[in-house]
Amino acid sequence: MFSWSKRDGKKDPELFQNVSDGLRQLYRSKLLPLEKAYCFHDFHSPALEDADFDNKPMVLLVGQYSTGKTTFIRHLMEQDFPGMRIGPEPTTDSFIAVMHGEREGVIPGNALVVDPKKPFRKLNAFGNAFLNRFMCAQLNNPVLESISIIDTPGILSGEKQRISRGYDFAAVLEWFAERVDRIILLFDAHKLDISDEFSEVIKALKNHEDKMRVVLNKADQISTQQLMRVYGAGPVSRHPKAFHGRCPAQLNDLIKRARLAKVHSLHHLSSLKKEMPSVFGKESKKKELIANLPQIYTTIEKEHQISPGDFPNVTKISSHLSCHSLNVAPLKPKLLEAVEDMMANDIARLMQLVRQEEAAIPVQSVKGGAFEGTMNGPFGHGYGEGASEGIDELEWVVAKDKPSYDEIFYTLSPINGKVSGAAAKKEMVKSKLPNTVLGKVWKLADVDKDGFLDDEEFALANHLIKVKLEGHELPAELPSHLVPSFQTWEGQY
Structure with a gap:
C-alpha cells in the first residue's frame, strides 16, 4: 500500500494497491460521473467495466485476406486453436478472441457478451449479425497466460462482399482498437494494395496509431530493392517505441478518454445548449449549430486553451448530434474539476506505481510457443553483433x-x-x-x-x-x- 501526504489541507489522496486498481477507482469516482452527465457513451464509447481493467493485454490482428493473420497466431502459439481456418481465399469470416482456458473449446458470441468476466459485453450493441460472427477460442497455451489475441476476418476488396457482412466492420474494429494494447497491421510484401474497405479501417484506427505496428509478411521472399520500395509505399514509417506491458497502455487510454470527455462536455452539450432557444425554433437552430460546428470548435479551443487534436471528428459528431437531443443539464464545474484534478495529480501518482510494476516485470514476460528461448543462445537478438x-x-x-x-x-x-x-x-x-x-x-x-x-x-x-x-x-x-x-x-x- 502506498500513501502520500496531505496537499493544501484537502482530503488525503486515494490509495491504490496497483495500477489497474487505481485506474478503476479513478474512472468510477471522477471520470464516469462526467461521462454520464453529458451522454458521452451515446456519442463516443460505452462505459468501461471491471473486465476492461482486469483483463490480460490484448493484441488485435488486422489485414486483408490471405496475408497470414491466422498463420501468424498459430506460429506464435505453435499450436492450432479451435475455429481456425487457413487457406488462399478468405477463410476466417469471424472475429475470434483467442484466450487462455483450462479446457479447450469455443464460446459463441451471444454467450460471450453476457459473461461479466470477459471484456466484450458492450459488443452486444452491434446486434446478432455481428454476434453470429464472433466467438472465443479457449485453449491451455502458455502464450495465452500472458496475452490474448483477436483474429479478424480478412478485409475484402469487393463492395458486394463488404455489404454482405451485415454489420459495420470498421465500427467493430474501432471498438476493439480502443481496448486492445497493440494493433498489428499485417501486409503481404508481394501485394501492398489497399482496398476501399481497408482504407475505411485505417481511418477508423487513426486515433490509435500509437498502438499500431506494421508487419510485412513474406518479406524474406523478395529482394532488398523490392523491400525498400514496399517499405517506402507503406502506410507507416515511424520507428516504434518499446512495448513494456499493459499498465502504460491502460493509463494512456484513460488519459485520452478523459481529454475527450472533457472536450465533449464543454462543447457538445454545454456550449451548444447555450445557443439553443428556450421554446420555439429549436430544430432549425440545432441544424444551424451543427453546420457551424467547425467554427464552434475554434471558439472553444481559444476560450479553454484546448489542443485541436483533442476534438473529435466533425463529420462523425454531426451525424450523432442530428439525432440527439441537446436538452441536458448545464455545465457542472465540479465534474470538470474532478477530471482535471485526476489528470494533474492522481495520474502523476499512478505513474510512480507504473515504474515500480514495470521494474518487477521480467525482460521477457511472454513465455511459451515461439517466445520460448528467444532471448538465449546464438539466435537471440543481437547475438554475435x-x-x-x-x-x-x-x-x-x-x-x-x-x-x-x-x-x-x-x-x-x-x-x-x-x-x-x-x-x-x-x-x-x-x-x-x-x-x-x-x-x-x-x-x-x-x-x-x-x-x-x-x-x-x-x-x-x-x-x-x-x-x-x-x-x-x-x-x-x-x-x-x-x-x-x-x-x-x-x-x-
Missing part, C-alpha cells in the same frame, strides 16, 4: 584488426609502451563521434584505469569506435571477451 562480436571465439576479436591499429599507435610516439590521453584524443576525435560517446569508449578501453593506453587498449578503443560507427550500442561494462590479453588482465578485471 556489435560489442558481442567474437563472444564464442577463442581468439581475441580485436586481434584481426590490431596490425592496422598498431601502425597508428606508433605514430603517436608512445612512452614506455603507452600513449597519453591527450595523444589518444587527437586520433579518436577523427571519428567525429560526440565527446560523450568517446568518453565512454575511453572508460571502457582504459582497462587498468591508469589514464594511459597501451597498444592493446588502444586497439580496443578503435574497435569500440568501429562498433559505434556501425550503428550498434556500446556496453555499460566491458564484456569479458573484449578484455585484452585475457591472461594479462585476469587478476585485475
Whole structure:
C-alpha cells in the first residue's frame, strides 16, 4: 500500500494497491460521473467495466485476406486453436478472441457478451449479425497466460462482399482498437494494395496509431530493392517505441478518454445548449449549430486553451448530434474539476506505481510457443553483433584488426609502451563521434584505469569506435571477451 501526504489541507489522496486498481477507482469516482452527465457513451464509447481493467493485454490482428493473420497466431502459439481456418481465399469470416482456458473449446458470441468476466459485453450493441460472427477460442497455451489475441476476418476488396457482412466492420474494429494494447497491421510484401474497405479501417484506427505496428509478411521472399520500395509505399514509417506491458497502455487510454470527455462536455452539450432557444425554433437552430460546428470548435479551443487534436471528428459528431437531443443539464464545474484534478495529480501518482510494476516485470514476460528461448543462445537478438562480436571465439576479436591499429599507435610516439590521453584524443576525435560517446569508449578501453593506453587498449578503443560507427550500442561494462590479453588482465578485471 502506498500513501502520500496531505496537499493544501484537502482530503488525503486515494490509495491504490496497483495500477489497474487505481485506474478503476479513478474512472468510477471522477471520470464516469462526467461521462454520464453529458451522454458521452451515446456519442463516443460505452462505459468501461471491471473486465476492461482486469483483463490480460490484448493484441488485435488486422489485414486483408490471405496475408497470414491466422498463420501468424498459430506460429506464435505453435499450436492450432479451435475455429481456425487457413487457406488462399478468405477463410476466417469471424472475429475470434483467442484466450487462455483450462479446457479447450469455443464460446459463441451471444454467450460471450453476457459473461461479466470477459471484456466484450458492450459488443452486444452491434446486434446478432455481428454476434453470429464472433466467438472465443479457449485453449491451455502458455502464450495465452500472458496475452490474448483477436483474429479478424480478412478485409475484402469487393463492395458486394463488404455489404454482405451485415454489420459495420470498421465500427467493430474501432471498438476493439480502443481496448486492445497493440494493433498489428499485417501486409503481404508481394501485394501492398489497399482496398476501399481497408482504407475505411485505417481511418477508423487513426486515433490509435500509437498502438499500431506494421508487419510485412513474406518479406524474406523478395529482394532488398523490392523491400525498400514496399517499405517506402507503406502506410507507416515511424520507428516504434518499446512495448513494456499493459499498465502504460491502460493509463494512456484513460488519459485520452478523459481529454475527450472533457472536450465533449464543454462543447457538445454545454456550449451548444447555450445557443439553443428556450421554446420555439429549436430544430432549425440545432441544424444551424451543427453546420457551424467547425467554427464552434475554434471558439472553444481559444476560450479553454484546448489542443485541436483533442476534438473529435466533425463529420462523425454531426451525424450523432442530428439525432440527439441537446436538452441536458448545464455545465457542472465540479465534474470538470474532478477530471482535471485526476489528470494533474492522481495520474502523476499512478505513474510512480507504473515504474515500480514495470521494474518487477521480467525482460521477457511472454513465455511459451515461439517466445520460448528467444532471448538465449546464438539466435537471440543481437547475438554475435556489435560489442558481442567474437563472444564464442577463442581468439581475441580485436586481434584481426590490431596490425592496422598498431601502425597508428606508433605514430603517436608512445612512452614506455603507452600513449597519453591527450595523444589518444587527437586520433579518436577523427571519428567525429560526440565527446560523450568517446568518453565512454575511453572508460571502457582504459582497462587498468591508469589514464594511459597501451597498444592493446588502444586497439580496443578503435574497435569500440568501429562498433559505434556501425550503428550498434556500446556496453555499460566491458564484456569479458573484449578484455585484452585475457591472461594479462585476469587478476585485475
